Amino acid sequence: MDAAARLDDVTRPGPARRDGRPAKNGAEPQPFWSVPVSQGFAELGVSRAGLSSVEAKARLARFGPNEAPTERRKGILRGLLRRLMEPLVALLLIAAVLAGVVGDFVSSGIIAVVVLLSVALETWQEGRAQAAAEALKRSVAMRAAVMRDGIVVEVPVARLVPGDVVELHPGDIVPADGWVVESQSMRVDEAALTGEPYPVEKRLGPSGARTRAEAYDAVFAGGSVLSGAGVMLVAVTGAGATLGAVEASLESEPPPTAFQRGLADLGRLIVRLTILLVAFVIVAQVAFERPLMDAFLFALALAVGVTPELLPMVTTMTLSRGAVRLAERRVICKALPAIHDLGAMDVLCTDKTGTLTEARIELASALDIEGRPSARVLALASAGASLGGDNSPLVKALAAARPAAAEEWRVLCSAPFDFQRRRSSVLAEKAGDRLIIVKGAPEAVLAACRTIKRAGQTRALEDDARLQALRIVDEAAGRGLRCLAVATGTPSPAEEPKLSPADERGLTLEGLCFFADPVKPTSREAIARLAAMGVRIKILSGDAPAVVAHVAREVGLPPSSVLSGDQVAGLSDAALAETAAHVDLFARLEPEQKVRVVRALSATGSTVGFLGDGINDAPAIRAADVGLSVDGATDVARSAADLILLEGDLGVLAEGVQEGRRTHANILKYIRMATSSNFGNMISMAIASVALPFLPLAPAQVLLNNLLYDVSEAGIPYDSVDPDEARAPHGWDIARIYRFTLVMGLLSSAFDLASFAILRLLLEAPEASFQTAWFIESMITQILVVFIIRTSGPFWTRRPHPLLAASSLGALGCAIAVALSPLGALFGFVDPGAPALAAMLLVSFGYLAAAELTKRFAMRPDRRCSTA
Ligand SMILES: Nc1ncnc2c1ncn2[C@@H]1O[C@H](COP(=O)(O)OP(=O)(O)OP(=O)(O)O)[C@@H](O)[C@H]1O
Numbered sequence: 001m002d003a004a005a006r007l008d009d010v011t012r013p014g015p016a017r018r019d020g021r022p023a024k025n026g027a028e029p030q031p032f033w034s035v036p037v038s039q040g041f042a043e044l045g046v047s048r049a050g051l052s053s054v055e056a057k058a059r060l061a062r063f064g065p066n067e068a069p070t071e072r073r074k075g076i077l078r079g080l081l082r083r084l085m086e087p088l089v090a091l092l093l094i095a096a097v098l099a100g101v102v103g104d105f106v107s108s109g110i111i112a113v114v115v116l117l118s119v120a121l122e123t124w125q126e127g128r129a130q131a132a133a134e135a136l137k138r139s140v141a142m143r144a145a146v147m148r149d150g151i152v153v154e155v156p157v158a159r160l161v162p163g164d165v166v167e168l169h170p171g172d173i174v175p176a177d178g179w180v181v182e183s184q185s186m187r188v189d190e191a192a193l194t195g196e197p198y199p200v201e202k203r204l205g206p207s208g209a210r211t212r213a214e215a216y217d218a219v220f221a222g223g224s225v226l227s228g229a230g231v232m233l234v235a236v237t238g239a240g241a242t243l244g245a246v247e248a249s250l251e252s253e254p255p256p257t258a259f260q261r262g263l264a265d266l267g268r269l270i271v272r273l274t275i276l277l278v279a280f281v282i283v284a285q286v287a288f289e290r291p292l293m294d295a296f297l298f299a300l301a302l303a304v305g306v307t308p309e310l311l312p313m314v315t316t317m318t319l320s321r322g323a324v325r326l327a328e329r330r331v332i333c334k335a336l337p338a339i340h341d342l343g344a345m346d347v348l349c350t351d352k353t354g355t356l357t358e359a360r361i362e363l364a365s366a367l368d369i370e371g372r373p374s375a376r377v378l379a380l381a382s383a384g385a386s387l388g389g390d391n392s393p394l395v396k397a398l399a400a401a402r403p404a405a406a407e408e409w410r411v412l413c414s415a416p417f418d419f420q421r422r423r424s425s426v427l428a429e430k431a432g433d434r435l436i437i438v439k440g441a442p443e444a445v446l447a448a449c450r451t452i453k454r455a456g457q458t459r460a461l462e463d464d465a466r467l468q469a470l471r472i473v474d475e476a477a478g479r480g481l482r483c484l485a486v487a488t489g490t491p492s493p494a495e496e497p498k499l500s501p502a503d504e505r506g507l508t509l510e511g512l513c514f515f516a517d518p519v520k521p522t523s524r525e526a527i528a529r530l531a532a533m534g535v536r537i538k539i540l541s542g543d544a545p546a547v548v549a550h551v552a553r554e555v556g557l558p559p560s561s562v563l564s565g566d567q568v569a570g571l572s573d574a575a576l577a578e579t580a581a582h583v584d585l586f587a588r589l590e591p592e593q594k595v596r597v598v599r600a601l602s603a604t605g606s607t608v609g610f611l612g613d614g615i616n617d618a619p620a621i622r623a624a625d626v627g628l629s630v631d632g633a634t635d636v637a638r639s640a641a642d643l644i645l646l647e648g649d650l651g652v653l654a655e656g657v658q659e660g661r662r663t664h665a666n667i668l669k670y671i672r673m674a675t676s677s678n679f680g681n682m683i684s685m686a687i688a689s690v691a692l693p694f695l696p697l698a699p700a701q702v703l704l705n706n707l708l709y710d711v712s713e714a715g716i717p718y719d720s721v722d723p724d725e726a727r728a729p730h731g732w733d734i735a736r737i738y739r740f741t742l743v744m745g746l747l748s749s750a751f752d753l754a755s756f757a758i759l760r761l762l763l764e765a766p767e768a769s770f771q772t773a774w775f776i777e778s779m780i781t782q783i784l785v786v787f788i789i790r791t792s793g794p795f796w797t798r799r800p801h802p803l804l805a806a807s808s809l810g811a812l813g814c815a816i817a818v819a820l821s822p823l824g825a826l827f828g829f830v831d832p833g834a835p836a837l838a839a840m841l842l843v844s845f846g847y848l849a850a851a852e853l854t855k856r857f858a859m860r861p862d863r864r865c866s867t868a
């Protein structure tokens with residue numbers, strides 16, 4: 001068998017398929033790990049040194065990208081088709097055909113053209129919004145450390161191919177299915193894939209396992225490396241790999257937010273009212289024995305007109321416009337609704353390293369118990385530090401400071417760090433002597449010590465020595481120095497070197513290593529800015545209380561007591577919610593305790609953000625209303641986050657919050673426009689259909705009105721926002737929207753009725769003149785009111801964005817031009833005469849003036865349910 005044929009055998013579906021799923025012909029499934037990894041290498045035609053980049057390219061062309069087959073981007077044609085199939089649109093098109101059949105070619109043509117134009121406009125805008133969202137997603141694609149041409153390079157996960165040799169580090173998400181080639185106590189969380197709740201330790205096979213859960217010699221796409229390190233040989237990529245879970249984890253939609261639910265409720269309410277209105281109009285027309293076809297068309301057109309069909313799209317448009325602006329400010333948004341939540345966020349929890357501090361951790365000193373610099377302590381602490389597995393910033397700092405003396409220690413095996421026990425250990429050998437070296441958080445290491453090394457002598461560790469050591473640590477922490485304690489132990493005399501956390505007992509304390517992690521100069525200002533915007537900052541750290549308190553002082557957080565993980569563990573959820581609301585600093589938290597604090601804060605009604613970068617932050621990022629991470633963070637943290645800061649700087653976040661609020665304010669503008677004018681229209685139309693001897697507008701006119709109105713609003717996503725609208729976190733205040741709708745709707749109806757009265761009773765306008773005049777009036781009022789309700793201040797003091805001015809005035813210009821030009825004849829417009837026009841202008845400006853006066857009352861936040 002040649003290499004290519006073997007490659008197919010391993011990676012292609014077929015009778016000999018080895019991807020763990022039943023083959024089509026019902027043969028026994030042959031998982032890829034049923035052959036040992038050595039054979040895997042042979043079959044894939046590759047060695048531990050990896051593929052050449054030429055070969056990798058060829059395989060990529062052959063096997064396709066390593067991506068889940070996500071739903072392809074909906075093509076323009078599919079989008080168009082879907083819209084045309086919508087009941088209202090479809091009915092209108094059928095009506096157009098019917099009108100053509102009965103000989104009314106003008107109506108037929110106009111309805112068809114206007115409907116198609118609206119549908120095209122919507123499809124185009126949706127396409128743009130989608131493209132923007134996808135570009136953003138691509139920019140946060142995950143990368144893997146792959147051997148290519150014999151060296152390790154970072155490659156986007158999508159470009160992995162069968163035969164690639166990939167390094168795995170803590171915090172990585174396994175990018176494809178494959179064999180374990182090397183493992184240094186690598187523990188992988190596969191809960192999402194196999195349902196196995198506990199992390200699985202991976203090692204070399206063959207395991208002979210039949211199921212994924214038992215296959216300790218294989219890793220699967222979507223698993224996350226918790227600790228240790230390893231190397232894998234990629235067997236299956238893309239759709240064939242486990243669930244394409246990597247993609248899924250990046251793309252899974254979060255449950256709908258209060259805002260999204262509110263929007264959906266609003267939409268349903270409007271649809272119900274529309275159905276009522278349409279039924280009412282048809283019944284009225286039939287009762288008055290008016291032409292049935294016209295009544296039917298009118299009712300349909302009306303339904304199209306009052307349905308806020310743009311609502312979902314404008315929301316998406318506005319959010320994606322916000323996403324683009326966020327990206328300009330170096331914040332990437334993975335799911336659009338997160339922008340909205342970002343603006344609503346009123347509590348921001350953050351971990352400390354890398355967000356508040358520089359994360360350029362440096363070793364400050366390595367001291368023995370007497371407080372003297374000690375080469376031995378440094379050599380011990382850094383003995384295992386350059387081991388691939390441990391990529392924690394503290395250990396990296398040790399690796400950087402590693403003295404030559406550390407080379408004498410050969411590391412045989414390790415028991416990697418985890419966030420519950422807060423220590424790590426290695427079994428090291430020097431000149432035939434074996435030693436267990438343990439380092440970690442001082443309390444955690446001291447708890448495992450029985451003796452102490454003092455002046456080269458091993459003495460019993462008395463309580464006062466313990467206290468003294470902790471005092472030194474505390475004093476240094478008060479100056480912001482972080483600490484790792486170092487201890488040693490004697491291994492059991494076994495031939496086979498073995499090490500587990502259980503061996504970390506009866507240790508001898510050797511000394512302490514101190515690290516400096518200076519606070520970022522920008523943090524202070526950024527925190528002040530966020531505080532001024534109504535966002536309260538809380539630090540949720542795994543570090544020592546004194547270090548956390550020091551950092552809090554440095555960045556200018558208000559003084560607060562520090563709650564430790566042990567104290568959190570002692571509180572019930574309810575008690576925690578109460579305490580967490582007024583405590584801002586949390587120290588020595590385990591990952592699950594970070595989650596508990598976030599949930600507790602959420603339960604008090606806050607919109608909670610969590611910003612973090614580590615493996616230990618990922619669960620809390622997922623649990624928060626707004627999950628935030630930074631670009632250099634671990635895969636698990638980034639994939640859990642909704643938003644990623646490209647610069648690990650809180651200043652960027654303040655900009656992001658501002659952007660989120662602005663986006664929300666613009667969506668509200670559209671909602672206000674839609675609900676108030678629709679509601680007003682409904683009332684007016686219902687009255688008109690009984691009070692007038694003819695239809696207030698011809699069906700084609702209603703559709704034209706609707707189309708131009710949609711165009712006029714295209715500038716809203718770009719509009720600027722009142723500074724006071726962005727000053728505090730916003731909530732979703734549905735009562736406020738309903739009140740606005742009611743007040744403004746009734747107001748516009750009152751002016752509509754005034755128009756009817758003037759045109760019919762005073763001027764006795766005939767049908768066509770009436771319709772033309774009213775068309776003009778309703779276009780002026782509907783379109784221009786945006787300039788009034790876009791701000792709560794006097795409209796002339798807040799200038800709109802030029803694009804909004806252009807779209808609104810352009811659409812209005814079109815409307816008037818069509819109505820008054822010869823083209824208008826097509827739609828059944830005539831010259832309404834100067835008196836009618838003058839009267840309509842008067843009514844329009846009366847309405848706008850009244851809207852300006854009323855809006856402050858209509859827009860005022862509802863005191864009882866205000867979220868401020
Ligand atoms: N690789 C390691 N080996 C031994 N001990 C470690 C290691 N990494 C961390 N520790 C200890 O565990 C503690 C908790 O970890 P860490 O400080 O990274 O938590 P964190 O919540 O991410 O903190 P921060 O808020 O600073 O980001 C550290 O203060 C340190 O004492």
Ligand SMILES: [Mg+2]
Pocket residue numbers: 351352353613614
């Ligand atoms: Mg951290």
